[in-house]
Amino acid sequence: MKTEGGTETAKRRAGERAAEEVEDGDVVGLGTGSTTAYAIEAIGEAVADGLEVQGIPTSFQSRQLALEAGIPLTTLDAVETVDLAIDGADQVVDADDPGAARGALIKGGGAAHAREKFVDAAAERFVVVADPSKLTDRLERSVPLEVLPDARPVVADRIREAGGEPSLREAERKDGPVVTDNGNLVLDCEFGPIDDPGTFASTLSSIPGVVEHGLFVDLADAAYVGSEDGLEVRE
Numbered sequence: 001m002k003t004e005g006g007t008e009t010a011k012r013r014a015g016e017r018a019a020e021e022v023e024d025g026d027v028v029g030l031g032t033g034s035t036t037a038y039a040i041e042a043i044g045e046a047v048a049d050g051l052e053v054q055g056i057p058t059s060f061q062s063r064q065l066a067l068e069a070g071i072p073l074t075t076l077d078a079v080e081t082v083d084l085a086i087d088g089a090d091q092v093v094d095a096d097d098p099g100a101a102r103g104a105l106i107k108g109g110g111a112a113h114a115r116e117k118f119v120d121a122a123a124e125r126f127v128v129v130a131d132p133s134k135l136t137d138r139l140e141r142s143v144p145l146e147v148l149p150d151a152r153p154v155v156a157d158r159i160r161e162a163g164g165e166p167s168l169r170e171a172e173r174k175d176g177p178v179v180t181d182n183g184n185l186v187l188d189c190e191f192g193p194i195d196d197p198g199t200f201a202s203t204l205s206s207i208p209g210v211v212e213h214g215l216f217v218d219l220a221d222a223a224y225v226g227s228e229d230g231l232e233v234r235e
């Protein structure tokens, strides 16, 4: 029998704990990725037991998972509020130093950060689900940028001027670039450690042709960090 590894156990704990936050009547933003998938599965089980919720998917992937789990879906323009969003992250700042921006995130490992950002931002409460490998003192992974296809060379030049190194994200099958759910491309941009994520986020947003970047600053309300032994809630 296949056994679940430590990271999978951690992801499952985080996802399932976040799903417990969902209350009857809630509208829930459904993030993208392997950790959120556990939350979607658990919400689906609660729906089968009678919980009434509506989900707003952030990607084709989360839409498919939600449909398979039996979660009724809606859209942002059909609801008055989004009560809760549950979403994963590639890095989460877990340091109190003000320059580090506690709770700031890098997202976009699944190329879904544009939709994730406006759904997560619309929510009354946004809970990040993660395993301990995602925690960091400083954001330092490459920052994904969703860019309009025709704007790619211009954006790449501006990233180099800002001290970064852009690379076009390739599909795993190596048969072409990753194309987002919105029909755009992804540039993964290496900048090294990011000291002031808020200011840097504004710089990236101001580049013409950038649809959205993967820095999420001042958006998350809490991070649920699963582990093999249990779960910690970081506020």
Ligand code: 5RP
Pocket (backbone or CB within 6 Å): 031, 032, 033, 034, 035, 036, 087, 088, 089, 090, 106, 107, 108, 109, 110, 111, 112, 113, 116
């Ligand atoms: C998708 C994301 C994901 O939430 C992020 O990549 C984390 O994924 P996982 O839970 O699979 O580690 O930002 O765009």
